[in-house]
Amino acid sequence: MSTLYIARFIISFSWIYHGIFPKLLHIAPLEHAMTASIGLSETTSYWITKSAGVAEVVFGLCVFIYFRVRWVIYLNILALTGLLMLVALLYPVVLIDAFNPVTTNITLIALSLILLNSLNQKKG
Template sequence: MRLALTSIQIARFIITFSWLYHGIFPKLVHISPLEKVMTASIGLSNELSYLVTKLAGVSEVIFGMVFFVYYRNKYIVLLNILGLSSLLIFVAIFQPQLLIEAFNPVTTNIALIGFSFIILNALKDEFNNE
């Protein structure tokens, strides 16, 4: 039996993986130096910065799981686009030098937003064919 993944499923898996990975590894397992820089840039103390980073990690993991289950919900996909856009704007305002680093939020977030539009277009086509 051959498993054929549709573009919507590939986009779903990539978006979910990204939220889970970015929530677990640079925030929950080990707080990356860049995470510390970003939370420090808004004036948080070390203790509050630690708490905010851990809460952000948990939130990202929860959203990744919600997205995986409810990826066919237009509002969840739009929330994904809004969240990714907001995070990109946050970095542009508070840590603009990160926008020119390797593997930066521009390339990551724009790609994930693009996958979100693939899902929205596929959902639109499915609903129009019913």
């Protein structure tokens, strides 16, 4: 399997997994704590988390389908960077936990850069 497809599968899988399991099937305590830290009501926090889960699944499917479209990969890098900064602002204690967004997001950004490099090699 080529590097292009490995990066595609891992990036897509990560978005889809993080949308389904800690947000849609069961709201993980950490997800709840992060949305609650904004000061929203329980109901609003619940629906924001569920909506984020749907958005992550849809985006993961978009990355899977449109992995050869560079702006989708750039949007992925932007989203991962933005989410990392959002966590750093809203709930910074998470950044030092095990399996934290620093290691996850930076790894996915690196895979995105590998994907872009692979696309550039195929083009040129």
